[in-house]
Amino acid sequence: MNPPDLIAPGYAVPPHHGHAARTGGARLLIGLAVGLTLLFVVAPLLYIFVRAFSQGWQVYADNILNPATLHAIWLTSLVAVIVVPLNVAFGIAAAWAVAKHRFPGRGILVTMIEIPFSISPIIAGICYLLLYGRQGLLGPWLQAADLQVMFALPGIVLVTMFVTAPFVAREVLPLMQAQGTDQEQAAVTLGASGWQVFRRVTLPNIRWALLYGAVLCTARAVGEFGGVSVVSGNIRGQTNTLPLHVELLFNDLNAVGAFAAASTLTVIALVALVIKTALEARR
Amino acid sequence: MSITITGMTKRFGQTDVLRGIDLSVAEGELMALLGPSGSGKTTLLKIVAGLEWPDVGGLQVGGQDWLQLAARDRRIGFVFQHYALFPHMSVRDNIAFGLSVRPRAKRPGRAQIAARVDDLLDFLQIAPLADRYPAQLSGGQRQRVALGRALAIQPRVLLLDEPFGALDAAIRRDLRRWLRGVHEATGSTTIFVTHDQEEAFELADRVVVMGEGRIEQIGHADEIHDHPATPFVARFMGATTVLPVTLQAGRALGAGLDLTALPRRALPDGPARLFARPADIRVQPDPNGPWRIDTLSSTGAELRLLLSHPDLPAAEAQMPRRGAPSLARGSAVTLRLEAGSVFSDHRPLPAVPVTPLRKELFK
Ligand SMILES: Nc1ncnc2c1ncn2[C@@H]1O[C@H](COP(=O)(O)OP(=O)(O)OP(=O)(O)O)[C@@H](O)[C@H]1O
C-alpha cells in the first residue's frame, strides 16, 4: 500500500501551502467581521459617550442629576428589581414543571413560555391596554376597586414581565431536561424533603444558567421600550422609564441630555454583558 | 428486612410493564433480577423504592405495608445505573447527604456525621478521594461513592439498578467480588438488577429471571442453566437453536438428530420443541448425514458453525477448536445433542418452581 493512503486527507496537504491559502481568505473575512462590528456596534456606542460628554463633565453631571432623569433611572431600576426576581421564580417553576413532571398541557406550556419572543412588545402593550385600560375589559372593575394599572407602575411592571418572561425559563429548561430526575430521586430515597431536594440538588445544578438568565432578563427589562411606551403614558417624573426618557429628551432637541441618559443605559447594558461573558466562561 | 411482593401490576399508558409479580426476598438475601431490556426490572425496583407506584399489588417489608410509606420514609439505599451523584458536592458531602438532610431532632452531630463518612470511605476503599468532585472520578470510583452514599443511612434494604452497567468487563469483575464482600459485611437485604447472566449467577444467592413483566423462573445458577422453566428462559440462557421433535414415552425423537443423550421427561406424547445451546450440539462428520455446514468461523479458542437441514430450521453449534473433528464448509454431518430443554407444544407452560434459599448463608 502506498503511504499517503494511510494518512487522513487533511494531513496530505503540504502545511505551507495550507497555511498560506488559509490566511488569504481568512484575513479578508476576519477583517470584514471586525470592520462591520466596529462600524455598526462599537462606533455608535462610543458616540453615545462622545456626545454625552461633548460639553464637558459639568453639563453631563447636570443632565444626569436633572430630577426627571434621576426619576427615570429610579423608576427603571425599580421595575427591574420587581420584574427580575418574579421572572426568576416563574422561570424556575415553569422549567421545573416541564422538565421533571409529566402532565396534560405540558407541550402547551412549553409553547406559551416562548410566545413573548415572537410577539412584538408593542402588541403586548396594546393587549394590556385593552384589558386593563379605562375603556378596557377589566377597566370598570379596576376603577370601582380604585386600582390604577395603566399609565402607572403596575402596567409598566406587567408589560415588562410579559416581554422578559422567557429569559430565565429558556436558559434553565434545557439544563434541567438534560439532567433528568435521577439526582432528585436519589435525594428523595436518602430522606430529603421536597424543599431540601430543590434547595440542595436542583438549584445548585442550575445556578449558573439561572444567573445567566437573570442577567439577560435584567438587560432586557431595563431596555424595554415598545411595550412600556404604550402603557406608561410618558408622564415626566412619574411614569417615564429611562428608555422613554431618552426619547423624550431627544424630541425636546436636548441631544446632550438624551445622550447622557442613554449613557447610563449603556453602562447597565455593558455591565450585564461583562457578567454574562464571565458566566459563559463558568458554564 | 424481608421483602414480599404480591400480585403486583403496573402499566404505563398502553404498555403492561408488570403483569402480576409475586416475589419474596429473605432477610439478608442477595437477589438478582435478570432480564432483557424493557422487561420491567427497573420499574419493579423503583416501586420497592417508592419512586413509582403499582396499579395493583402488595409490598410488605419487614411486616410493614410500604405502599403506605413515602419514599423518603422507607430508608432504602438506591444505587442508580448512572450513579446520579450530586456533581456540585465533594465525595464526602455526597456520602453525608442522607445524614445531613435528616430533621434536626434525628440528625447526628457534625462530628458524628464526619466520623461515619470517614468509616465508609475506609470501608469502600476510597478515602484518598474524599475531597474530589464526581467529575474527577473514574466510573468504578463513582460507583463506590454511589454505594457509600446509599449505605450511609444504614438502609433497611439496598437496591442496585445495573450497578456495573456502565463499566468495562475487568472492572465489573473486580467490583462484583467487592460488592459480594460489602453485602456479606453489611448483611442488608439486597436486590440488584442486571442483564448480564454471569454477573447475576456469580453474585446472587438466587436469581429471578424476568421477561415482559412476568417472573419466568426463580432459582440458583445451575437450576436455571440446566432446567429452564420456560422457552423464554431457555432462549434467554443462550439456546439459539429451536428444533421440532416428537415425544414418545418421555423420549424426544427427531429426524436427523441423535437425542439419545437427553434424559427421559415426564411429558405427554406428541409434538414438542427442543431448545439447545450451541455448545451442547456435537457435530459429527458423516457422508450420509442430513445436515450441511453453511458457515464455519473461528474465534481462536472456539469454532462456530451454522448448519442447515432441508426440512428443519437452522442450527448453531460451537466447540473448542482444539480436538475438533476435521470439518469443512459444505460437508455433511449429523448432530448429537448433549443437553437441551424440551417443551411440549400442547400443554400449558410448567409452573415456575419455587426453590429453597441457599441455606448456608443464613446460619
Ligand atoms: N416513565 C415511563 N413512562 C412510560 N413508559 C415507561 C416509563 N418507564 C418505563 N417505561 C416502559 O416500561 C417498560 C419497562 O421499563 P423498565 O425500565 O422497567 O425496563 P428494564 O427491565 O429496567 O430495562 P433496561 O434493562 O433496559 O433498563 C419499557 O417498555 C419502558 O419503555
Ligand SMILES: [Mg+2]
Ligand atoms: Mg432498567
